[in-house]
Structures are given as C-alpha cells and as structure tokens.
Amino acid sequence: MQRRDFLKASLAASAVALGTSASAGVTGQPIDSRKVSKIAFPEKRPLITYSDRPPLLETPRDSFTKAITPNDEFFVRWHMPEIPTHIDPETYTIKINGLVNQELSISLNELKKDFEQVEVTAVLQCGGNSRSAYKPIAGGIQWGSGAMGCAKWKGVRLSDILNRAGLKKGAHWIGFNGSETAAYYETPNFVREMRIDELDDHVIVAYEMNGEDLPYLNGYPVRLVIPGHYSDSWVKMLSNITVTAEYESLFFMDVAYRVPDNDCECETPDNKFKATKPITTMNVKSVIGYPTNDTVVYHNSHVVVRGVAFDDGHGIKDVVISVDGGKTWKTAILDKDAGRYAFRAFRFAFKPTKYGKVSIMAKAINRLGAEQPFAQDIKWNHGGYKYNGIDVVTMEVV
C-alpha cells in the first residue's frame, strides 16, 4: 500500500470509529416527542414547556405549516427569572444615551407618531433551536425544532432613532438592555452589543407583531428585530440603547452564543476549539409541519406535505422532498414570497405506495446555492448552535 493510501485508509477507519462513538460528537434528528403542556402561559395557547422561571416555551411542529406563526403559538425564551409583569404604555420610555449629540427618551406614543413607520416579515430563531440533535449533550435548553417562528413586525428603523440622537465621532458599538433581571445581584444581566456597521436599515424597534401588540412573553412593549440574525440580539422589553466607542466585555457576549472560529464551526467534546466567534446570521433551514411523527394515514390517502423554509435573507430558491431516504428528490411548490427574511411555505403532494413507516425528508436550497446537510453530516459544537440538518418525519401508512 502506498503511504498516501494508507493514510487515507486509516483516516477512513478512524472516521468510522469516531462516527460510532458519542464522545466524538454525533448529530441526529432533534427530539420530537415532547407534547404541549396543560398549562397555558399568558396570551399563549398551551405550548411545549421547559421552565416557568424563566419562561421557556416551544412551538409544536404542526404550527410550521403556516408562513406566519400566530402570536399565541410563538416560542418564548427568556434568560432571567424576573421579568416585568406589568408595563404602563403611557409612561414607558426607551432611552438613548452614550456617544450621542442629544440623549433621547422616547415614549411609545412618540415612537408611533414622530418616526416613519415600517414593517418587515422576519423569522425569529434561537441560535440553539434543535440543540437536542447534538450528542453528547450541548449546554443549554434541549430544544426540538420549535424555537423559531415568523411574524410581521411593525416599528421604527433603529437608524432613524440613532440619526435623531446624532452619533458622535468614534461611536462604534451599541449596547441594548432589556428589562429582565437576574435573581441574584452578581449574575450578569442580559445585555447585547452590536457593531454599528453590522446594523442596516432592516433593523427595527418593533412594537407590533402580526398586527397586535407584542405579547408580554415576546417582549411587550418593544423589542429589537434584526432580520436574518439569530434571536440572541433581538432584545425584548427594550429599555436602553447605549452608544459606545469600545466593546464592553460581557458574559452573554463573550461566552454564550458563540461557535468555533474555524471553517466547519466544529470541534470535538474532548478537544474544544479555543477561538470562537458570535453566531450572527442564520443558515438555510426547513422544517416539515405536516405530516408529523404522530401521523397515521390509510395507504390510499393523498398526502400534502407542508412546511416552511428560510435563511438569512438571501431567499429560498427551492425546497426538495425525498420519500426514499434521500436517494431521489422532487421539487416542492413554493407559496408566495413574503419577503426575503420570511418563512417560505412549501407543499408537496404524494400518495404513499407502501405500508408501514414512511419517512419524508425536506431540504431547502437558498439563492446562493447553499443547501441543508444531512443531520449526520453536521459536526458537533459545544453550544449546540446552528443545527440545520435535513428534516425527517416518519408517518405510518396503514
């Protein structure tokens, strides 16, 4: 055997060995067996419930047949146990301070009257959505596929607010504070920072979600909307915007919501990659809303597979479906386009020809040609972020 071949062979052998050992980190389908709770949280219908303090609620899979996620089905993720349970819209203000010419304190009325009102339909997805796909377990909530949703947000451009305050020379960073607080005084508060040049005109301070006030648990009365980005910086109950020259070191910036800073954004549990980077923009993903893993149909049924697909704003080009384990793929029909940051609903009609378990796979491809990998080809990372494996549901044909 040539040395090169030998190397290849031993690499392949070790890959096989690694693939079977969870200590190397393996990826499968996220957990999909959790049922909604009997307890309904304020303004929500019963959802999959992980925690009451802080509230952590997941949208069940069958909601993802719709391009807009209704407010009462929208997932909820807070970091801190203490969230205001009453806000007076007449007195609430958002403060803008730091390196600005004029400090501002904007009431909700002013926000709605004194600025141009804009709307954007955008996907809100937790960076750790589908985290339960990673083995060994990655730190954080073990979400299934429902830490995401898409809504029509209405509000005011962040840039318009910043222009009114006027940025001083040397302004590079913006810190955003919400109103949630830790239960213990030394626990770091949830503050996010963004580079000013990362913010474009699509970023808005939103007070309306799908034509209604934001639900409390989604950040009433105002939250930041950063289309195309994971939700870690979509600060809820936004109370303060501070412009600074330099980055301030914060736990929720330096440690949380980061992936390995290498090409595959991957590492192994025993050999973590030192350098990390923020998760920022979303990769291409799709989730099947119907059928679900609970669906049972007669063999002569006409089944219409439905789901949603999205990326970071390049837009979805195609969604393809396989009912033979990924050997052959057929193109699904895409619903109308509600904007590049929105869910693109898709549907695909088929008639099962055999009995028993039938698995359906969906793969989205964006306009850049980026497509979802098979779950098992996704490499592990310690925070369990950015899972976007080809979605699989298995129904039963009787």
Place this chain on the structure above:
Amino acid sequence: MMKKIVLIAVLSFTSAFAQVEEPVEVPFIPYEIKMGKGFDAIQANCLMCHSFGYIINQGRQSKDFWNKKVLKMVIHFKAPISKEDVEITTDYLFEHYGNGELK
C-alpha cells in the same frame, strides 16, 4: 348612539393601550423533585435563579457533566454555592438524574 361615537373617538386618541390591562401572571409549574439525600442543598442553592425544569431538561447525564454544570453556575453566573454544597448537589443530581457513568 351619540355615546358610542364619543367612546370610539376617545379610544382612537389614546394611542397606546395595552392588550392586557392587568399584570400578567406567569403560572407556576409543579415540577416533581425527587426527595432524598441532597434535596435540601438543591432547594437552597439551585432554585433562586431558575426553575427545577431548567435543570432536569438536560436529561440523564454523567457525574462529570453535573459537576461541570454546577461549577458553571458558580463561575459564570456567580452562584453563591459553597464547595461542600457543590459536591452535595452534584451527588444528588447524579443519583437521581444520572446515566450511571462517571465521565
């Protein structure tokens, strides 16, 4: 009739009104916490910042996992937990929510 019109006019001038008039109430979920040695330490050290649900969502894990998780609370979130209680809580979690493996 007149009254009704006045009411609507007033409403539309109150530009901001909350969808929810009263304070919302976040329900309490009764998590089943296994009794036994170390339970007191969990109650004293782990439930001030989040619910028990947040903890058991991790599923069954190794002793090393639980130890690191408790230490994460101390190091990153400044949880005031004594060395002794770090051990007691780790043992409790491993006994009731462990997978049998040390590492």
